[in-house]
Amino acid sequence: MRANCWxxxxxxxVEDVPDPQILNQQDAIVKITSTAICGSDLHLYxxxxxxxxxxxxxxxxxxxxxxxxxxxxxNLQVGDRVVVPFPIACGKCFFCKDQMFSLCENSNPNxxxxxxxxxxAPAGIFGYSHMTGGYAGGxxxxxxxxxxxxxPIKVPNHLSDEQVLFLSDIFPTxxxxxxxxxxxxxxxxxxxGCGPVGQFSIRSAFLLGAERVIxxxxxxxxxxxxxxxxxxTINYREQNVYEALMDKTGGRGPDSCIDDVGMEAHGPAxxxxxxRIKQAMMSxxxxxxxxxxxxxxxxxGGTISVIGVYGGFIDKFPIGSVxxxxxxxxxxxxxxxxxxxxxxxxxxNGDIDxxxxxxxxxxxxxxxxxxxxxxxxxDNCIKVVLKPDWKNGAGAKDDNDTVIH
Amino acid sequence: xxxxxxxxxxxxxDASSTNDFEHRSSRSGGANYSVERARPGLPSTSAxxxxxxxxxxxxxxxxxxxxxxxxxxxxxxxxxxxxxxxxLYGLREIGSGIAIFSQKKPTxxxxxxxxxxxxxxxxxxxxxxxxxxxxxxxxFATANVLAVTALDVMCAMQLSNGANHGIHARGTCVVNxxxxxxxxxxxxFENLPRFMRHLESVNDLGxxxxxxxxxxxxxxxxxxxxxxxxxxxxxxITWRSLEGADVDNAGAVRFxxxxxxxxxxxxxxxxYNPIGGVIGAAVAKLFGEEPxxxxxxxxxxxxxxxxxxxxxxxxxxxxxxGYMKQRPGQPAAASELEGADTVPSQTATNYASERRSTQx
Numbered sequence: 001m002r003a004n005c006w007x008x009x010x011x012x013x014v015e016d017v018p019d020p021q022i023l024n025q026q027d028a029i030v031k032i033t034s035t036a037i038c039g040s041d042l043h044l045y046x047x048x049x050x051x052x053x054x055x056x057x058x059x060x061x062x063x064x065x066x067x068x069x070x071x072x073x074x075n076l077q078v079g080d081r082v083v084v085p086f087p088i089a090c091g092k093c094f095f096c097k098d099q100m101f102s103l104c105e106n107s108n109p110n111x112x113x114x115x116x117x118x119x120x121a122p123a124g125i126f127g128y129s130h131m132t133g134g135y136a137g138g139x140x141x142x143x144x145x146x147x148x149x150x151x152p153i154k155v156p157n158h159l160s161d162e163q164v165l166f167l168s169d170i171f172p173t174x175x176x177x178x179x180x181x182x183x184x185x186x187x188x189x190x191x192x193g194c195g196p197v198g199q200f201s202i203r204s205a206f207l208l209g210a211e212r213v214i215x216x217x218x219x220x221x222x223x224x225x226x227x228x229x230x231x232x233t234i235n236y237r238e239q240n241v242y243e244a245l246m247d248k249t250g251g252r253g254p255d256s257c258i259d260d261v262g263m264e265a266h267g268p269a270x271x272x273x274x275x276r277i278k279q280a281m282m283s284x285x286x287x288x289x290x291x292x293x294x295x296x297x298x299x300x301g302g303t304i305s306v307i308g309v310y311g312g313f314i315d316k317f318p319i320g321s322v323x324x325x326x327x328x329x330x331x332x333x334x335x336x337x338x339x340x341x342x343x344x345x346x347x348x349n350g351d352i353d354x355x356x357x358x359x360x361x362x363x364x365x366x367x368x369x370x371x372x373x374x375x376x377x378x379d380n381c382i383k384v385v386l387k388p389d390w391k392n393g394a395g396a397k398d399d400n401d402t403v404i405h
Numbered sequence: 406x407x408x409x410x411x412x413x414x415x416x417x418x419d420a421s422s423t424n425d426f427e428h429r430s431s432r433s434g435g436a437n438y439s440v441e442r443a444r445p446g447l448p449s450t451s452a453x454x455x456x457x458x459x460x461x462x463x464x465x466x467x468x469x470x471x472x473x474x475x476x477x478x479x480x481x482x483x484x485x486x487x488x489x490x491x492x493l494y495g496l497r498e499i500g501s502g503i504a505i506f507s508q509k510k511p512t513x514x515x516x517x518x519x520x521x522x523x524x525x526x527x528x529x530x531x532x533x534x535x536x537x538x539x540x541x542x543x544x545f546a547t548a549n550v551l552a553v554t555a556l557d558v559m560c561a562m563q564l565s566n567g568a569n570h571g572i573h574a575r576g577t578c579v580v581n582x583x584x585x586x587x588x589x590x591x592x593x594f595e596n597l598p599r600f601m602r603h604l605e606s607v608n609d610l611g612x613x614x615x616x617x618x619x620x621x622x623x624x625x626x627x628x629x630x631x632x633x634x635x636x637x638x639x640x641x642i643t644w645r646s647l648e649g650a651d652v653d654n655a656g657a658v659r660f661x662x663x664x665x666x667x668x669x670x671x672x673x674x675x676x677y678n679p680i681g682g683v684i685g686a687a688v689a690k691l692f693g694e695e696p697x698x699x700x701x702x703x704x705x706x707x708x709x710x711x712x713x714x715x716x717x718x719x720x721x722x723x724x725x726x727g728y729m730k731q732r733p734g735q736p737a738a739a740s741e742l743e744g745a746d747t748v749p750s751q752t753a754t755n756y757a758s759e760r761r762s763t764q765x
Contacts, residue, residue, distance in 0.1 A: 003735060020736040023718050053721070055733030072714070092712045094581050094667060106709045109722040110731075112701060124719060127734065134721020134734045144736065146717065 002388065003057045003140035004367040009047035010375070012058065014365050020136060020144035025072035028148035030084060034161040035062035035138045035364070037374055037384045038086075038169055039195045040309045043263060044129065045371050048279075048286075049311055051113055051130040060086035060126040061168040062138030063161060066152075075149045082152035084145050085336035086169045088124035088135065091150035095123075102333035107146065108133045117312070122333060139367055141388045153340040156348070162355035162385065163347055166200070170383075171354050172339035174200025174260070177307030178208055180330035181256035188212040190245055190297060191231070192290040193260035193308060194222035196357045196383045201258050201307070202229045203352055214248060216241055216290075218266065221380040225357070245297045253299035261290035262308025278315055288314040295321050306331040357383045363390035455560045456511045459518060462553070463502030470495025482542025483532040490528070497521050512564040519561055522554035573676045576700040580711045581668040584660040585639045587711060591658055591671075592642055600706035600716060602725075603699065615644075619652075627651035653678045671707070675700060695727075702726055 003017045020029055038061050043049050045058075063083040066076050076082065088108075089101035096104050104123035108114065111121035113131040124146075127137015136143065145152060155164045174197045181189055189205045191198055194217035205213045206229075215226035216234045223233040234244045245254060263286035266272055275287035294304055295318050304327055322329065346352055359382045362370050370384045470477050474488035474495070501521060504514035529550065533543045580587050590596055594615045598604040605618040605626070613633035621627045629650030635643040635657075645655035654677035661670040675696075706716045721734045723742060732741075 005733075005735065018736045018738040020720075023723070024715055026713070026715075053731060053733050055735055056721075057733075057735045090709075090713045090717070092581065093708075094579070097581070106713050106717055109705075109717055109719050109726055111705060112698070112726065124717075130721050130731055130734065133719045134731060135719045136735045144720075146719075147713075 001141035002364060003136070004059060004364065004386075005054075006044060006052055006056045006058055007054050010045055010372075012045065012368050012371055014367050015055075017055075017057065017140075020142050022068060022070045023144065024146055025070040026147050026149060027070040028066050028073055028076055028082075028145045028152065029068040030062070030064040030082060030143050030145050030152070031067045032062050032064040032138055032141060032143060032388050033081075034064070034165045035059050035140075035386050035388065036165060036168075036170075037061075037139070037367070037370055037386065039197060040128075040262070041371070042375055043309060043311065045375060046264065048263060049129045049131075050117070051110075053130060053134075056127065056129070056134070057136040057138075057140050058127045059137035059139030060128055061165065061170065062126075062143060063155070063165050063168060064143075066148075067142070069148060073148045076152060076154070080152075080154050081157065082154055083164050083167045083340070084126070084138065084143070085151045085153075085167075085172075085340060086125055086128075087122075087151075087333060087336055088126065088133065088146050089150050089337055090147050096150070099335060099338045100332075101150075101335045101337040103335075110134055125333075139364065139386060141364070151337060153344060155344065159347060160355070162358055163353055164344065165385065166196075166354040166357070167336075167340050167343055167347075169334070169336065170196045170357070171200050171343055171352075172336045173197050173307055173334040174202075175204040175207075175339055175343060176332070176334045177201045177258045177260060177305050178204035178210075180305035180307070180332075181205070181208075181258065181303050183208040183210050183256065185209045186211045187255040188214065188249055189256050189258065190214045190216065190254035190294070191226075191258045191260055192216045192265075192294055193262075194219070194226045194233075195260065197307065198222075198258075198260035199225055199229060199357050199382075200354070201260050202226055202231045205258075206230055207346070207351065212248075214245060214254060219377055221359075222382060225382065228356075241293055242297055249299070253297050253302065255299055256303040256305060257294035257298045258305045259291045259294050259308045263287060263310045263312075265289040265291070275315070284313050284315040286310045286312055286314050288317065292316065292318055295327065298325075298327055300325045301327070303328045303330060307334070309333075358385055360384040362386055364388040365391070452560055452564050453510070455556065456505055456515050456564065459515060459553075459557060459560060460502045460505030460511070463498045463505065463518060467495045467498030467500075467502060470498060480542065481529070481532070481546035482539035483529070483546075484535060484537055487532075494521075494525065494528075497524075510564060512561065515557060515561040515564060518557045519554065522550055522557055525550050526554070571676045572679050572696045573674070574696040574700040575672070575674050576697070576704045577670060577672045578704040578708050579663055579668050579670055580708050582711055584662050584669040587669045587671060588639045588642070588660045590711060591660075591707075592636070592638075594644075596710075600710050601703045602706070614647075617646075621652070629654070671704065673700060673704065698727065 001017060001019050002014055004012055005015050006012055022029065041058055044052060066078055066080045066082060069076055069078060087102040087104065089096050089104040090106040093105040102123050107124035108121050110130050110133055114121035117131060122132065124133030124135055126135050126143065127139065153167065177197065178201050183189065183205060187210045189210045191201050191213060194215050198215065202213050202215055213231040214234060215223065215231040216236055217223050218235055218237045223235060226233050232248065234241055265287045271289050275284065275289060278284040279287055291306060298304055306329060347354065359380060360370065362384060364386045367386055370386065373379055373381045374384055470491050474491040475485055477491050478485050478487060498521065501514055501518045504517060505511040508514055526547065529543055529547045532538050533540060594607040595609055597607050603619050605620060608616045610616055615631050617631055618626065618628050629646040629652060631644045631646050633642065633644045635641055639660060641657065641659045643657040646653055656675045659672045663670050709715065709717045720736055721731050723737055724730045724732055
């Protein structure tokens with residue numbers, strides 16, 4: 001089959017690789033109909049995540065049709081149309097029983113690597129380094145999906161791929177980012193990062209009862225999309241974020257802040273340069289500018305929700321601000337399995353149509369170009385969906401464009 | 406999950422494991438949980454005590470050689486002209502003495518004493534060939550040095566033995582099931598190869614005896630018979646190999662109800678004499694055969710088998726989970742997996758993969 005493989009920093013290539021097979025009794029094989037590139041894939045692409053190996057298949061946002069199931073699979077049948085959550089979870093361990101699926105104890109065979117890095121290991125993740133299991137990812141024609149009874153969710157045929165695909169990651173992730181803020185009616189929520197996850201945090205915050213959402217980014221088209229979602233915006237290239245937020249909230253600060261950025265934050269030149277140099281010299285692995293700023297801006301007693309991905313260590317962390325002002329920090333890889341069903345219901349009810357975030361649709365064979373474009377934010381690129389069954393070069397900017405095969 | 410490896414005899418440097426066992430045995434009715442020590446030998450504490458004695462001897466003799474080289478020369482019957490050399494030997498002795506006291510386990514320092522003894526003996530031999538030497542005194546000095554050398558060699562060997570005799574690995578994990586259930590699965594030793602990668606098979610021979618087959622380093626096959634020493638349902642099982650084993654070994658597993666009834670804490674202690682002794686173990690390590698890592702992996706698989714019914718594999722870990730064994734995170738070709746006994750679908754305890762009906 002064709003699959004998008006990682007070969008080093010900013011090098012990916014679509015290769016012919018062996019087809020996946022059932023390895024465990026609870027596996028299913030899914031023929032992928034739609035797969036997306038995630039902002040967190042850029043951390044792999046840019047070489048910031050350790051334990052990658054040449055030939056690793058990328059991709060953890062995918063959906064498709066079940067073409068084979070293992071003997072122990074009860075809930076799925078060949079022919080079912082499913083969306084696959086990015087964390088792999090067994091459903092039986094202490095954490096799965098407690099709905100903390102991204103912390104599953106049994107799905108990461110390389111847990112020892114993560115234990116060395118983090119002290120304890122998170123769950124396995126599709127196509128996301130060997131530290132999270134070394135599973136082949138979903139930017140491919142087929143994928144092996146372990147624990148098929150626990151993860152994949154069947155989706156009704158009247159919803160298009162584009163409406164349900166993001167149940168795999170960015171919609172639940174953005175939603176959990178907002179949910180961790182414990183939003184009360186009337187709250188003002190500030191959101192750093194208006195990438196796809198940030199866009200879903202904005203809409204989720206409103207769905208959860210926020211009165212005002214203030215979104216922070218520098219990319220005009222992302223800010224425009226945030227405004228379309230009802231948010232006020234701050235362009236940090238044009239305004240001082242702290243001053244702008246204090247101005248908007250009468251000096252008290254937002255009730256909660258969401259870090260939808262993660263380890264590769266950009267910011268004002270001097271601070272960015274400081275963190276970028278430290279990162280390059282390996283004296284900090286992550287650039288935490290957005291997180292620092294979110295902490296300083298949050299109102300006393302507020303919540304910092306960290307849903308953007310961090311991988312290692314950061315520097316100049318304002319713990320004094322956190323402690324003296326009674327802030328709460330909540331974090332985690334999204335427990336996607338927990339959110340898929342309620343969020344699918346929201347989609348069915350018409351509360352939200354997640355396809356709004358898509359800007360590019362391309363063939364799987366175009367993955368290298370898509371990564372480059374997404375990284376450089378060229379052509380107003382916000383979210384790319386890859387189609388394994390499209391021929392090379394076929395692409396359309398939206399549903400109405402004619403797709404030339 | 407955490408594992409520790411320790412080299413050394415049972416109990417040594419690991420007071421928690423054996424003492425704990427003995428403590429528990431007294432609490433629950435006199436069953437003997439302690440794993441029998443299969444090997445005789447001087448307890449290493451006495452070797453350490455001897456080393457300390459030798460350390461004081463080194464310091465005393467060294468000071469004497471340094472401060473009163475003429476007297477030493479007189480007693481040993483060697484020429485007074487060599488006081489400089491004797492002072493130098495004094496410094497060497499003091500060095501050995503300090504080294505003995507500064508090391509927790511002064512193996513090297515005691516061996517350095519043995520080397521020093523050899524130098525002394527050669528020097529005395531040279532001295533004896535000098536026509537001016539008082540041969541009686543030289544002979545007396547030589548006899549004394551030989552006696553001390555014997556002590557040094559004995560002590561050094563005991564310390565070395567203690568350091569390299571057995572491999573001891575400890576590991577623990579939590580299984581989300583009650584202790585009785587976890588115990589029963591382990592108690593059926595025939596289940597062990599399902600998660601212990603180095604075991605080929607275990608056959609229950611009845612009466613607490615079992616026959617084990619395992620893969621040793623470099624594809625060697627080793628076998629032994631084992632007997633259960635202690636067996637308390639829901640709590641503990643200990644076993645050890647019988648006379649004639651290819652690899653002498655012993656093991657103990659304890660099951661504790663986790664706080665709040667959140668499953669069972671499993672604690673495993675395993676000890677064995679590595680094939681090929683110290684060198685064999687070192688070579689095995691070079692090839693990634695780390696005992697503590699193996700036990701850690703085994704326990705992770707044990708937890709998987711208990712909780713989800715089978716060993717969980719990813720594309721990268723089809724051939725094993727070590728750094729060297731990682732393959733890319735992409736599906737393997739059938740040819741790559743031929744004979745790979747780590748693939749669940751190719752082992753007896755997991756189901757055989759059905760080839761996908763829909764060929765691509």
